[in-house]
Amino acid sequence: MDLLLEKYNDYARLIGCRAVYELENGLIIEYIYRKENFVHLIGLHKLEDILLISMFNDKSNLKINTRTVIKNIKNGKLTDKMVRNSAFFHKINERYNNFSYDNLTTLNYTDAVVNFNPTIINSQLKSDYLLFEQKPSNEYNHLGIAMDNMNGVRYAETFIHSDSDYYINGQKISKIKKFALYDKKNNVIVQDSF
Numbered sequence: 261m262d263l264l265l266e267k268y269n270d271y272a273r274l275i276g277c278r279a280v281y282e283l284e285n286g287l288i289i290e291y292i293y294r295k296e297n298f299v300h301l302i303g304l305h306k307l308e309d310i311l312l313i314s315m316f317n318d319k320s321n322l323k324i325n326t327r328t329v330i331k332n333i334k335n336g337k338l339t340d341k342m343v344r345n346s347a348f349f350h351k352i353n354e355r356y357n358n359f360s361y362d363n364l365t366t367l368n369y370t371d372a373v374v375n376f377n378p379t380i381i382n383s384q385l386k387s388d389y390l391l392f393e394q395k396p397s398n399e400y401n402h403l404g405i406a407m408d409n410m411n412g413v414r415y416a417e418t419f420i421h422s423d424s425d426y427y428i429n430g431q432k433i434s435k436i437k438k439f440a441l442y443d444k445k446n447n448v449i450v451q452d453s454f
Contacts, residue, residue: 263340268333270361271298276444279365279416281391283372284435289389291405291414293364296326301419302359303352304329310346312338358421363401365441369393370454373431376404380430387417391436392428399423 261269274293281289299305299316307313312332315324332338343349343356373390387404394400399421406417420427440451 262333262336264338264343265333265336265340267302267356267359268298268330271301271359271364273361274364277449278442278446280438280440280442281369281372281436282438283374284437285374287374287434289372289391289405289414291416294415295330297415297417299326299329301364301416303355303419304343306351307343307346307348309348310338310342354421354423355419358401359419363421364403364416364419365450369401369403369439370436371428371433372436373428374434375432377431381426383427385418389414390427390431394425400425400427402427 271293272295275295276292278290278292283289299313304310304313305317308317312324312329315321316326316329318324329338343352349356369391371392373392376385376387376390378385378387385404386406388407389405391403391405392400400423402418402420402422403416404418404420405414407414436454438451438453441449443449
């Protein structure tokens with residue numbers, strides 16, 4: 261099976277699931293995984309030399325959306341080889357290679373940036389929370405959580421793998437106390453406390 265399709269199938273297991281994190285300061289961060297965020301989470305939107313992606317990025321093109329991109333992945337018209345052959349792959353290499361079910365749902369997210377301030381790093385992220393874990397190799401996995409102002413629901417906006425503390429340096433950080441992941445029927449998939 262194509263690796264990009266495997267990554268999508270991994271993510272599809274999470275669509276509609278709800279994650280709840282309780283922080284040591286009593287704050288609750290609750291969000292869902294949505295199908296329409298897959299392209300951004302994995303970083304495909306940065307591969308501007310792939311025609312389908314450039315059409316997806318064109319806001320005036322209403323025919324190419326997330327469903328179209330996913331359909332092309334499922335039909336083998338957008339593949340791992342195409343992604344890796346993009347001249348822009350270096351921009352998403354770490355993110356893409358570390359994108360997995362385990363890294364999206366890890367129990368190792370032990371800290372959270374509260375009220376993430378993107379201006380500190382000159383970022384366009386919409387996230388107001390950034391869950392993160394530091395790997396033994398001093399690399400970081402980050403999961404950005406944003407608010408959909410149309411329906412008042414938080415969602416997983418972006419996944420970032422970084423070899424530095426760039427995204428969290430200078431931000432307000434709180435420890436995570438409890439974590440639970442629920443399926444679409446509100447059954448607990450996994451839970452833990454720290």
